Amino acid sequence: MIKKRALAALAAVFVGTAAHAECAFENEIEIRMLSASFPAWVGVTDAMKECGNVEAELNNEFLEKMQEGFAAFPPLYHIGGLYGTAIVPLMDANLIRPLDDLVEKYGQNLNTNQLIKVDGKTMAIAMMVNAQHLMYREDILDELGIPVPSTYVELFDAAEKIQASGKVDYVFGGNFRTAWLEFVNMYLGYGGSFFDAEWKPTINNEQGVASLETLKRLTKHMDPEFLASDTTYTAQQLQKRKIAMATLWASRAQAMDDPDESEVVGLVKPASALAPEAGMIPAATLWWDGIVIASGISDEEADAAFRVAMEGLDTEMALANPGAAIWLIKGYEPGKYADGAIATVANGARPYPASSQMGLMQSAIAGNIFDYLRGEKDAPTALADMESDYIVSAREAGFIN
Amino acid sequence: MLIFIAAPLLLVLINSFYVTASKFETVETESCTPGIAGEICVTELRTRPLLDEDDKVIRQTRYVGLQSYRNVLELEKAAGFLINNDFRSILTIDFWKALRFTLTFTFITLPIMLAAGLGIALAVNMVSERFRGQIIFVSLLPLIITPVIGALSIRWLFIGDGILTAALEMILERDIAMFAQAWTVEVLILFYRVWHIVPFAFVVLYAGLQTLNRDTLESAIIDGASRWERVRYVVVPYLMPLIVFLTVIHLMDSYRVFEEIVGLGAESHVISLQWITYDYLRPDDAGNRAISRASASAMLTMVGIVFILALPLRQTWRDYHPRRK
Structure with missing residues (x-):
């Protein structure tokens, strides 16, 4: 290669x-x-x-x-x-x-x-x-008679079955080294908004808690090293038959069929990013x-x-x-x-909400989400800490008083 | 000294007391970005920095006193945990978490480095002269590797089913995930630093051994000193200035541990003081960076180093300036 x-x-x-x-x-x-x-x-x-x-x-x-x-x-x-x-x-x-x-x-x-x-x-x-969306092993889902999941609720059902079948080491893969992005995507999927009109943070709410909990539940089906797992690592897991499904960037799809690096040529199919629950937009940007x-x-x-x-x-x-x-x-x-x-866009995914405030919010999320995923903080504490970290930087930057 | 050390330090110190920000207005903005076939237009509130006549962003610097230090240390929060005897939660505050790791790292690697360096130096000193050159060359190799590259190699050797993890799994016959919890990542970082730094200690101590007075050693042998006693009472005291030198260098060096964390991609489990400074200084996607807090954290790191170095330096000072009795 x-x-x-x-x-x-x-x-x-x-x-x-x-x-x-x-x-x-x-x-x-x-x-x-x-x-x-x-x-x-x-x-x-x-x-x-x-x-x-x-x-x-x-x-x-x-x-x-x-x-x-x-x-x-x-x-x-x-x-x-x-x-x-x-x-x-x-x-x-x-x-x-x-x-x-x-x-x-x-x-x-x-x-x-x-x-x-x-x-x-x-x-x-x-x-x-580019967007992150679901990629799945068509052969595994077909063999077990599992329909392609479209929500995380369906994914967790499928995950139990795949785990029980023992076909792969772990069911799911994702870029949790950048867990802040997974949170942003999930939170937007739940319909949350990040700021009020005065640029104060508004993430410490039900949608925030639900997003964190869904992410944590997802990690139960992932390689225990998920916190060190970046895009390349996730793609490799899929290519090497270690996992059955993953959230990956569209730009990585072609590499799944590259015989030089993939053992699953022709078996991995892309699908829309998953919505948190039925009736919601995909958790993707x-x-x-x-x-x-x-x-x-x-x-x-x-x-x-x-x-x-x-x-x-x-x-x-x-x-x-x-x-x-x-x-x-x-x-x-x-x-x-x-x-x-294409399916992700058709299902209503939105552009990434880029702004100066969002940059600060990203850092605040990144600074606290690992503690939550490692079990050192509970969801409301993690969200409250994200908000207070954001407020400190937003004050410094002059966005809020 | 004045230009290259005092001036930058002073600037960082001053920076830590001031915060610079632009002035903003909030405007309603429509922005259109591509979907796949069509475009997606969003109307939302956006802040726009105010510009002066020359089209430059207006920036205002204001004095904030110790606010940035407070933001880095989060003392009130830490005190709150302390009152409730919740020591674990203190370690969820970035600064204290990083301080805990940095100190652990510094004080665990120090004795290992000195012991291993001395051990190898003594061993090589006994090897026949014919092979010494080759052995010294080979044992110096770890020192040549750039820390970031070395740490990256460690990452790929151990992450997932990396070669070394797979080998360990085969030997121990159990599933191992080195990156799944913080302590194994810490072990990897410690292991890597020891591997990297021991050759330096070895070379310095080996050089020292070459000047050791043979007569003293021989008289020790005649006096019936065992091998251990010779090392304990002749070699180590003779090498003491070098050991202090190594200690001082190592304390400074390891208190600013950084490369291993970046190279291993370990920031989700373990952070160090230097990494915090870097994190504040690194611009995010929108170009924001917390210069003031980065300066504060850099000053705190420096204070920490001075504090740690005080002891060995005071000792050296006393050795060279004995009080008149």
């Missing part, structure tokens, strides 16, 4: 320098880009490089660098590639420019849902969406990834940067990397790996 990747990277280097012809125009202005680092961005930045004079830096610690880099004079980067929630601090500090005029000039091939609009102004161009353009660069540079970016986000690129993401790009038809995400 590593060898294959290395070869691909090597090939990309050679193709990248040789094939300027594939870009629709010859770029004369030097363009620098900083983005997150995963296969989708590799595809996009390689396509951009074909235009010439493009330098791309892929780094998963991009968040910090991008803010400082965009704020520098002149900005260190022209284009930023980020996930949706990261747009908030850039927008707040006026570091990214509205793209409406550029979209009008060069964005003929963009779908309308690619335009990230804030108060009517296009602030970013989305290229893909929608995330997008896309590009922004720095506000501090000149209009000519922005012009060139945007054109280069459009080359990176064209149909050709999406068709060349169909499994890398659920692309929003014109001409790309979502394949079977997108089924789970």
Whole structure:
């Protein structure tokens, strides 16, 4: 696998320098880009490089660098590639420019849902969406005659049966190293809201308790090492036949059928994220990834940067990397790996509620949820502590008095 | 000294008394983000920082006194638990939880490091000269590995059915989950640090052994001292300055234990004081960071180190400045 990747990277280097012809125009202005680092961005930045004079830096610690880099004079980067929630601090500090005029000039091939609009102004161009949803071993469920669960209530029933059958070590897998995100998803599934109109926290309630309890009940069906389990670990558990079901990112679906790393090729199917109970929306949030353009660069540079970016986000690129993401790009038809995400959206999942306050709330949740899951705090105490931690940081940040 | 040590310290100290925040207005905002086929538009309240004429965010710094220290220490809460004799709950407060682990870590690894380092040094000293070079080289290898990389390797060796967990399971014939509870994670962290630091102690003490006066040893033998007595009354006293040196270095080094926690991904079970500072300083998804609390926690860490070092340093001071009798 590593060898294959290395070869691909090597090939990309050679193709990248040789094939300027594939870009629709010859770029004369030097363009620098900083983005997150995963296969989708590799595809996009390689396509951009074909235009010439493009330098791309892929780094998963991009968040910090991008803010400082965009704020520098002149900005260190022209284009930023980020996930949706990261747009908030850039927008707040006026570091990214509205793209409406550029979209009008060069964005003929963009779908309308690619335009990230804030108060009517296009602030970013989305290229893909991602969501966490259920993935399950079709063979196991079929054999035991269990229908695909659509709520956590059904999941717990199924879990008892699967556990009894002894087909897998543990029934379920999930990214509980980032348990705060699982809580946010679950809490939104229960219909909870995080803040009141004055930015005071409002999570210490029935929905909060129910969310925590559902998560804890879920951990009973998980590998006892769940607190150290991240996305890669969960994906591996599924690939190595250790678990029967998992909550995983849609972008991981394709790897289940990769014979180089998976022992369950063709057996894992995606399905909608589970709702907490019947009649509720799925406990999942929608995330997008896309590009922004720095506000501090000149209009000519922005012009060139945007054109280069459009080359990176064209149909050709999406068709060349169909499994890398659920692309929003014109001409790309979502394949079977997108089924789970599509069903999740159809069942009413909402976008991730990104905001500065939510950033503080995330930290407050993350700081207390492990104590709850380890049994050192009960649910109301954990929720009260989350609220008081949030209040401390929100006071410091000036959101509440 | 002034520029590189005193000035930064002073800045951190000042930072811990002030909090900087932007000014905000709350506005109703409609934002549209992609679904899969269509778009999803949400109208909600959002805060927007106020900008000055130059389009820069207006920031205000205000003096908060010891508030940040209070927020880090959460003394009232801890006192509340203390009154109810609920010692376990004190350890759910981040600072006290981290302090407990940091101190445990520091004082457990210290004697192990000194004993193992001395043991290996004595053993190597007795090996025939022909092999010494190779043995020293091999035993120094752990020291060369970058702590983060070493910790990452440990994570993958032990997590789930990692090679070493699988091997342990085979030997002990039982199911083992090293990352399922806090104490096993702590054991891994301790084990890793000892493995990493013992070569350093060994090299320092071995170098010291080379200058040991043979005559003293021989006269001890003639006086009928056993092997243990020679170590206890000749070697150890001779090496004492080096042992104090190792102790001081190790206390400073292990009080700021950090890499192991990040590398092992252990923060859900175990945190250290240094990790808390990092956690405050690290921006969240929305770019917020708690600089003031990070500074306060850094100052507290420094105070802790000074406190711990006071004892061995005082001893050394006395050794070099004996009182006139």
